[in-house]
Structures are given as C-alpha cells and as structure tokens.
Amino acid sequence: MEKKAVSPEEVQKATLDYFKGDDLAAKVWATKYALKDSFGNTYEKNPDDMHRRLAKEIAKIEKKYPNALSENELFELFRNFKYIVPQGGPMTGIGNEYQIASLSNCFVIGFDANSDSYGAIIKIDEEQVQLMKRRGGVGHDLSHIRPKGSPVKNSALTSTGIVPFMERYSNSTREVAQDGRRGALMLSVSIKHPDSESFIDAKMESGKVTGANVSVKIDDDFMDAAINNKEYMQQYPIYSDNPTNKKEINANALWKKIVHNAWQSAEPGILFWDTIIRESVPDCYADLGFRTVSTNPCGEIPLCPYDSCRLIAINLYSYVKNPFTPQAEFDFDLYQKHVGYAQRIMDDIIDLEMEKIDMIIEKIESDPEDNEIKNTEYQLWEKIRYKTLQGRRTGVGTTAEGDMLAALGLRYGTDEATDFSEKVHRATALAAYRSSVVMAKERGAFAVFDAEREKNNPFINRLREADPKLYEDMVKYGRRNIACLTIAPTGTTSIMTQTTSGIEPVFKPVYMRRRKVNPNDKDVRVDFVDENGDSWEEYIVFHHKFVTWMEANGYDASMHYTKEEIDELVQKSPYYKATANDVDWLKKVQMQGRIQKWVDHSISVTINLPNDASEELVGQLYEEAWRSGCKGVTVYRDGSRAGVLVEVKEEKKESDEKEHCFCYNETQLKRPKELECEVVRFQNAKDKWIAFVGLLDGRPYEIFTGLSDDDEGILLPKSVTSGKIIKVVDEDGNKRYDFQFSNKRGFKTTVEGLSHKFDKEFWNYAKLISGVLRYGMPIDQVIKLVSGLQLDSESINTWKNGVERALKKYIPDGKPSDQLCPHCKEGNLIYQEGCLRCESCGYSRCG
Known part of the structure; x- marks a missing residue:
C-alpha cells in the first residue's frame, strides 16, 4: 500500500x-x-507512527523464532520513549523503503595482514567514504603506518609518517559529511608507535585534522613508566619481536604533553588498551578475526575490522516507582524483564540489518559502473555481512542515570549513589547475557562460540561468580551474541526522552529571560516569575522532572515563586549539587570504573571541567581512570578549542588584510544592493543570539544582531550558515534589509525586514558599528571600541558582548593582541579562530 x-x-x-x-x-x-x-x-x-513502524518490522522477525513478541507488545515498549529506545541508525532505517542504508551506527575498518603501503592506505580511504555515505561513522587505527623517515622502495626514499594521512582521512570525512550524510571518524594510534607524539600534536595546529576525533592507545607499561618517571621503548612494527625501528623516550614528558593537549583542546582522548583487550570477550576469538583494533567515533564500542555496532538504550528513570517521594524504589523485576526484551530486539535488528546489507549489495551489483570501479565497495559489504553474521554483536545500553538517582533521592557522585548504579548495571549485564543464552537455545549460538576460549576472561568470570546457573547454561547452550552491552551517548534521542545521555546528571538549572507562559503547562516546564508577574526579570526555569519532585513533595508548581523561594527549593532537591560542575570529578571517574566492570564493551563519557581547571587535575583524572579500570576517558575544559568538523577558511593573502588599516575606496563605500552574509549563532551566558554579518571582499561590512527570538520571526534552520543581505527600497522610499538563503533543495527563502526584527536600540547601535566597519577600522580595534562603550542598560551591555563575539571570528589568525596574558603576564597573546591564545604558556580564552 x-x-x-x-x-x-x-x-x-x-x-x-x-x-x-x-x-x-x-x-x-x-x-x-x-x-x-x-x-x-x-x-x-509523530513518534507514534515511527514506533509503530519499528514494532511492525521487528515483529516480522520475532515470528521466525519461538516465544515471539507481538507488534503491540513491542509498540508499548517503544511508546513515548518510555522503556526501550532504539538509537539513530535503527530508528531511521528500520522499515524505511526510501533509503538504502545500513542500520549500524558505526564501523571499524582495517587489514589483518601487513598494510603499510599506499595501496592499503588509499583502500582504507575509499572504504571510509563508502561507509559514511551509508550513514555510518568509522574508526580505524594508524599504528600500521611506518614512522616518519623510514626507508621506502619508491621515488620518495623515506616515509612521510602518520600525520599526512591523518589529514587525508580527515578531509575525506569533511567531504562526505554534507547534505544530511553523517561524517564521524575516529583515528587512533598506539603510544608504542614512534610517531605517536606527532599524532598527539597534530590537532593543535589551527585548521588541521578537523574532520576526526583522535585517541591514543595507552598500555599499562607506558602508564607505569609515566607515573614512576621511567624510560619507555617505542618501536615499529609495534607488535614485532624484531622491530625495524626502536626509540627510547621519557614517558613522563610525553604523558605531560598528552595531558596539556587534552587540557587545552579536549584531545587526544585516551584508550587504556591493555584494559580493553584484557576485558574483551570478542578478543577470546582474536585468531578467528575478532582482534580489536580501534573504536567507533564515540569510543563506546571497541571493534575488530569490519564489525559494527547497533545501539539501543533503556530509560532507567521509567523503572522508578513513586519517584521523588520517601516511598521511591527501583522495579528490578520489570527492569530485568525489559533488558531481556531489549537484547532480543537487538538480535532481531541484526536480522533486519542483514536484509539492509543484502539490499546494499544488490544495489552495487545493479549499478551501471564497471566491476573494477565497484569492487572495493562490493567487497567491503561482503566482509561486513560475514562479520555481522559470525558474531551477531549488539549494543544494549542505558540512559537517564542521573534522573533515576534523583528520583530515588540519591545524589549523583555520592558513594551511596555509585553503589546503587553498580547494582543496576550488574543487573543489566546478567539479564542481557541470560537473554542471549536463552536465544542461543531457541535460535542458535553465534557461529564461533567456544566456552573453553572464554573461561579465563575477567568479564565472563564476573558473570559466573554473580550467577553460577547462568554460566552453566551458557556453557551448555552457548550465547547468541559475541558481546552485548555498552553505554553510548544518546545525543538527540535524549532530547526526545527529556533525559540526558550516558551517565550524566540531567538537571542543570539555568537563568533564562522568557515571556510569561501558561503556568499550568508544567509537563514540559514551569516559568517562575516574581510576585508582580513581571516576566522580564530573570528567574530559574526547571527541567520537567523537578516539577515532578515539587508536586511529589507537596509544592504547587503552578504558583509564582520569588527567586529566593526557588533557591530554597533547589537546595532541598536531590538534583542539588549534582550538575556537571558540582560533582567531584574523581568520584565520577571512580563511578565509571565500577560500572565499567559490568559493561562488556565500553562507556562513552566526557568529564566536563570548568575553564579554570588545571592541567594537574586533568592528569589526576586520567591516572585515576586507569587505576579504576576505565577503558577510555575524555575531558573537556570549558572554553578549550572548538571540536571537529569546523569550517576551515582559506588563508587570506597578505594583501587581503593590511597590518594596521583596511580601507574601502569611494565606490565600495556606497553599499551594494546585495552583500554576501554569514550567520553566526552563539550562546552568551544564558541567552541565545544570532548575528547576520554582511561581507564585502570577505571582510565584515555591516552587522545585525540580537536575541534569537522565534516569536519575532527569526526562524532559520540550523543548517543555514550563509546567504545574502539585500537592500530594498519601497515605493515610498522606505528602506529595509532582507535576508535570503537557499535551502538544501536549492529553493530560495527570504526573511523580510531583517532590520526590524531586533530591538530598536540594538539596531541604532548596529548602524554605528557598521559605519565604523565600512570605513575600514581593523576588526580587533572595532572590538576594542565596542568593548569600551559605557552603556547603562544591562540588556544593551549583553548585546554589546554578543557583537564582540560575532566579530572575533574575523580577526586573522596569528594577529597579536595588545593585552597581557592573565595567566603568565607575558605579552604574547595572539588571536586563533577568534580566541586569544598565549604563545608562552598555552593559556586560551574564547568568547
């Protein structure tokens, strides 16, 4: 139909x-x-239609096996994102007849044999692109590439090393990630590789390797050498008994560089490789093709070449009975039952994935190109098909951990909360593995299952100790899936479930400037206003679950509250002191380590630190993560350099920007009818802002900026980053400025009266600043001028800060600042990507 x-x-x-x-x-x-x-x-x-689509397709697979779940049972599990939440690839792809794409979220690629040749490097590049065009994120390891200066048998004589190929793979990602296609790449390298230091430094240069996440694979010997200030031997090939290259290094010095770079730019991430391999159940079958070589872009699934992950999350908050009351309790019986269902559904999705892979292969075969051209893509999907069937790997995870703890009256980061979280994840592991064993009995075990191979694996032995009967049945019947569990970032899905990703606490109270809304609309939010109903003052807007807590504890969430009353309520809430900046970060790492023991893959979590966090703290967190048994860790310090997939602008020629002055000629002073325009979005403290910057010859010529207020008509898709500002004069001689952009299908859309969309006071000051820009004052001096304005209104001062932030991105990289570094007091601050960076001590500040 x-x-x-x-x-x-x-x-x-x-x-x-x-x-x-x-x-x-x-x-x-x-x-x-x-x-x-x-x-x-x-x-x-709406999502009901989507969830019905998913339930219908998965029910078709269930009917092939005993004890099938019905379509209605499946729909009720998915409905309202309440219990089981299939993640991105399955949600978009299952039952989708309009798109030929994989259901897998991410893949790892690579070769088992010697692959240090241009042919192998280029083949990996093509495979990466072929996967990304089907919506897959990709990870691969670079440890197989010869270090810089190694002899080669071609006209170059010596190898260029790893870094140029990082840029190659990064550029391929940026090329394919457009018009809705997903581009996500993880590049990894072993710390044992002689080029690992260059790899660690590669992203520190502005505009380099912007299309990839990078992580370094660190072994226990290196950590021991770094902590105890011992020498460490690097070699190539890294696993060879007779390496061709050897280099002894100061491990502590390289460790400090890793810590510094992570502190400054949030990369590299760290993969504790010996922990990953030691704990890996699939690596019990390494000689059969399941040797883990890298991870997917978010790091939660260590994978062998040509294996992939499909993800599903279970909403922990939904299993709390009587949430936020003294009677609150976790329904372990229902939860374990649903974990078992989630594992079944994941296995069903593997069958649906096989259908998708067969469609992809059929599509490739029917393409009119020569087989010689299609061969790499064809072989790629044949390898993926084989590996998927051999291992039937799944990724059952959780979301809303912070909400669950708060609803139970437990404060995130405390010992009591960590104890309970470990209990929940222990139950998750036992239920998922029990389900996989039952499916092995009903459907058959994964192709290479061998209990003898797994008998010394630490994770399997934990299961055996916790549930001897489960292990006895697993030895007897096998297991349906080679590995089952993960904790992945739930990203946009968490927005729809109104929870957060991974194991982060959800509640983040913020001050917002809002118009008054219906106070009875408390399912989504409640707006707190003062006793006079003045909706333009700043008061806290709470997550909807805080409203649930209020009502459970006898407070009327529809009432108006003063700020002092709200502050008092906040301190009574289990969310108090449980936000990202409140939690003891070492406790957070220790919690991750304890949960990790019950997750057979990995946990994707980033430790968010305030801007003033020290390098020493980053080092302590990394070290504690290793000691606690984490498989990987990433830190992000507020204000550190922007992440991957940022636009890299062509460097201006020297003549494009004079050192002290840039002046337009008389013709250019007369504004053209149309100007190219860039759209700049940013959040300034609590408010979301948007700026339209008109450009002439690539330089700011005029600016319109103010609050991004949908009610006033600034409704732009997030993908719109450029367009034109058109000057329009009507029949009566009245002037206005319109903004015009093209959507993804090439149709033009015009936002009329841009000059009237923002506050009149903002507009008047914008005309003044635009005049200064038009007459050629250097951008950094314009910013200095704006910064020095003495304005009375708080709103106009906030707007002033927005103008500064919008213009900073146009300061040429490397331009010196006349300020002193607040950290080392040296006068070596330069601009880089709109941020100030000290060349003496590495201090950086954005915004």
Whole structure:
C-alpha cells in the first residue's frame, strides 16, 4: 500500500502536541527521525507512527523464532520513549523503503595482514567514504603506518609518517559529511608507535585534522613508566619481536604533553588498551578475526575490522516507582524483564540489518559502473555481512542515570549513589547475557562460540561468580551474541526522552529571560516569575522532572515563586549539587570504573571541567581512570578549542588584510544592493543570539544582531550558515534589509525586514558599528571600541558582548593582541579562530 505524505503543517502540529509544546524535541524528531523520501516528503506525523513502524518490522522477525513478541507488545515498549529506545541508525532505517542504508551506527575498518603501503592506505580511504555515505561513522587505527623517515622502495626514499594521512582521512570525512550524510571518524594510534607524539600534536595546529576525533592507545607499561618517571621503548612494527625501528623516550614528558593537549583542546582522548583487550570477550576469538583494533567515533564500542555496532538504550528513570517521594524504589523485576526484551530486539535488528546489507549489495551489483570501479565497495559489504553474521554483536545500553538517582533521592557522585548504579548495571549485564543464552537455545549460538576460549576472561568470570546457573547454561547452550552491552551517548534521542545521555546528571538549572507562559503547562516546564508577574526579570526555569519532585513533595508548581523561594527549593532537591560542575570529578571517574566492570564493551563519557581547571587535575583524572579500570576517558575544559568538523577558511593573502588599516575606496563605500552574509549563532551566558554579518571582499561590512527570538520571526534552520543581505527600497522610499538563503533543495527563502526584527536600540547601535566597519577600522580595534562603550542598560551591555563575539571570528589568525596574558603576564597573546591564545604558556580564552 502506497504511503500518503503528510504536510509540514500537520507534522508541526502533531509533534508539538506529542511533545507537549517542547519545540526543540519536536524539531529534532521531525528533522532526523521522521520517515522521508529523497524529495523531502514526510510520511509520519509523530513518534507514534515511527514506533509503530519499528514494532511492525521487528515483529516480522520475532515470528521466525519461538516465544515471539507481538507488534503491540513491542509498540508499548517503544511508546513515548518510555522503556526501550532504539538509537539513530535503527530508528531511521528500520522499515524505511526510501533509503538504502545500513542500520549500524558505526564501523571499524582495517587489514589483518601487513598494510603499510599506499595501496592499503588509499583502500582504507575509499572504504571510509563508502561507509559514511551509508550513514555510518568509522574508526580505524594508524599504528600500521611506518614512522616518519623510514626507508621506502619508491621515488620518495623515506616515509612521510602518520600525520599526512591523518589529514587525508580527515578531509575525506569533511567531504562526505554534507547534505544530511553523517561524517564521524575516529583515528587512533598506539603510544608504542614512534610517531605517536606527532599524532598527539597534530590537532593543535589551527585548521588541521578537523574532520576526526583522535585517541591514543595507552598500555599499562607506558602508564607505569609515566607515573614512576621511567624510560619507555617505542618501536615499529609495534607488535614485532624484531622491530625495524626502536626509540627510547621519557614517558613522563610525553604523558605531560598528552595531558596539556587534552587540557587545552579536549584531545587526544585516551584508550587504556591493555584494559580493553584484557576485558574483551570478542578478543577470546582474536585468531578467528575478532582482534580489536580501534573504536567507533564515540569510543563506546571497541571493534575488530569490519564489525559494527547497533545501539539501543533503556530509560532507567521509567523503572522508578513513586519517584521523588520517601516511598521511591527501583522495579528490578520489570527492569530485568525489559533488558531481556531489549537484547532480543537487538538480535532481531541484526536480522533486519542483514536484509539492509543484502539490499546494499544488490544495489552495487545493479549499478551501471564497471566491476573494477565497484569492487572495493562490493567487497567491503561482503566482509561486513560475514562479520555481522559470525558474531551477531549488539549494543544494549542505558540512559537517564542521573534522573533515576534523583528520583530515588540519591545524589549523583555520592558513594551511596555509585553503589546503587553498580547494582543496576550488574543487573543489566546478567539479564542481557541470560537473554542471549536463552536465544542461543531457541535460535542458535553465534557461529564461533567456544566456552573453553572464554573461561579465563575477567568479564565472563564476573558473570559466573554473580550467577553460577547462568554460566552453566551458557556453557551448555552457548550465547547468541559475541558481546552485548555498552553505554553510548544518546545525543538527540535524549532530547526526545527529556533525559540526558550516558551517565550524566540531567538537571542543570539555568537563568533564562522568557515571556510569561501558561503556568499550568508544567509537563514540559514551569516559568517562575516574581510576585508582580513581571516576566522580564530573570528567574530559574526547571527541567520537567523537578516539577515532578515539587508536586511529589507537596509544592504547587503552578504558583509564582520569588527567586529566593526557588533557591530554597533547589537546595532541598536531590538534583542539588549534582550538575556537571558540582560533582567531584574523581568520584565520577571512580563511578565509571565500577560500572565499567559490568559493561562488556565500553562507556562513552566526557568529564566536563570548568575553564579554570588545571592541567594537574586533568592528569589526576586520567591516572585515576586507569587505576579504576576505565577503558577510555575524555575531558573537556570549558572554553578549550572548538571540536571537529569546523569550517576551515582559506588563508587570506597578505594583501587581503593590511597590518594596521583596511580601507574601502569611494565606490565600495556606497553599499551594494546585495552583500554576501554569514550567520553566526552563539550562546552568551544564558541567552541565545544570532548575528547576520554582511561581507564585502570577505571582510565584515555591516552587522545585525540580537536575541534569537522565534516569536519575532527569526526562524532559520540550523543548517543555514550563509546567504545574502539585500537592500530594498519601497515605493515610498522606505528602506529595509532582507535576508535570503537557499535551502538544501536549492529553493530560495527570504526573511523580510531583517532590520526590524531586533530591538530598536540594538539596531541604532548596529548602524554605528557598521559605519565604523565600512570605513575600514581593523576588526580587533572595532572590538576594542565596542568593548569600551559605557552603556547603562544591562540588556544593551549583553548585546554589546554578543557583537564582540560575532566579530572575533574575523580577526586573522596569528594577529597579536595588545593585552597581557592573565595567566603568565607575558605579552604574547595572539588571536586563533577568534580566541586569544598565549604563545608562552598555552593559556586560551574564547568568547
């Protein structure tokens, strides 16, 4: 039966109703997950339609096996994102007849044999692109590439080393990641490789390797040498008994560089490789093709070449009975039952993935190109098909850990909360593995299962100690899946479930400037205003689960509260002192280590630190992560350099920007009818801002900026980053400025009266600043001028800060600042990507 398209208006109304007015959640679902064809037609009105689609397809697979779950049972598990939440690839791909794409989220690629040749490097590049075009993130390791200066038997005489190939793979990612295609890449290298220091430094140069995450694989010997200030031997090949290259290094010095770079730029991430391999159940079958070589881009799934991950999350908050009350308790019986279902559903999704892979292979075969051209892509998917069937790897995870703890009255980061979290993840592991054993009895074990190979694996032995009967049955019947568990970032899915990703606490109270809304709309949020109902003062807006806590404890969430009353309530809440900046970071790492013992893959979590966190703290966190048994760790210090997939602009020629002055000629002073425009979005403290910067010859010529306020008509898709500002004069001689952009299908859209969209006071000051820009004052001096304005209104001062942030990105990289570094007091501050960086001590500041 042919599906009927749904109008955008119907989708908007239905999704807003579904998400109870949460515009962001509605947009996320409609943009990323609603069923669409290649012409942009939408065939689902809201997530109920999507969940029915998923339930219908998975029920078809269930019918092939004993004790099948029905379509309605599956739908109720998915409905309202309450219990089981399939992640990105499965959510968009299952039952999607309009797209030939894999259901897997991510892949790892590589070769077991010697692959240090240009042919192998280029083949990996092509495989990476072929996977990304099907929506897959990719990870691969570079430890096989010869170090810089090694002799080669070609006209170059010596090898260029790892770094140039990092840039090659990064550029391929940036090329393919456009128009809705996903581009996510993880590059890793062993610390044992002689080029590992160059790898660690590669992203410190502005604009380099912007299309990849990078992680260094660190072994126990290196950590011991770094902590105890001993020498460490690097070699190539890294696993050879007779290496061709050997280099003894100061491990502590290299460790400090890793810590410094992570402190400054949030990379590299660290993979504790000996822990990963020691704990890995699939590596019991390393000689059969399951040797782990790298991870997916987010690091939660260590994988062998041509294996992949499909993800599903279980919403922990939904298993708390009587949440936020003294009677709150966790329903372990229902939870373990649903974990078992989730594992079954994951195995069903593998069968659906096989259907998708067969469609991809059929598509490749039917393409009109020569077989010689298609051969790499064809072989790639044949290898993926084989590996998927051999191991039937799954990724059952959790989300809303912070909400679960708060609902139980436990404060995230305390010993009591960590004890309970470990108990939950122990139950998760036992239930998932029990389900996999039952499926092995009903459906058959994964192809290479051998209990003898696994008998010394630490993770398997933990299961055996916790549930001897489970282990006895696993030896007897086998297991359906080679590995089962992970904790992945739930990203946009968490927006729709109104929870957070991974094991982060959800509640982050923020001060916001809002118009008064219906105070009874408490399912989504409640707006707290002062006793006079003045909606323009700043008060806290709470996550909807805080409203649940209020009501459970006898407070009327529809009332108006003063700020002092709200502050008092906050301190009574289990969310108090449980936000990212409040938690004891060492406790957080220790919690991750304890949970990791019950996760057979890995945990993707980033430790968020304030801007003033020291390098010493980063080193302590990394060291504690290793000691606690974490498999990997990443830190992000607020204000450190922006992440991957940022736009790299062409370097201006020296003549484009004079050292002290840039002046337009008389012709250029007369504004053209149309100007190229860049759209700059940013958050300044609590407010979201948008700036339209008109450019002439690539340099700012005029600026319009103010609060990004949907009510006033600034409704732009997030993908819009450029367009044109058009000057329009009507019949009466009245002037206005319109903004025009092209959507993804090439159709032009015009936002009329841009000059009237923002506050009139903002507009008047913008005209003044635009005049200064037009007459050629250097950008850094314009910013200095704006910064020095003495303005009375708090709102106009906030706007002033927004103008500064919008213009900073146009300061040429490397331009010196006349300020002193606040950290080392030296006068060596330069601009880099709009941020100030000290060349003496490495201090950086953005915004």
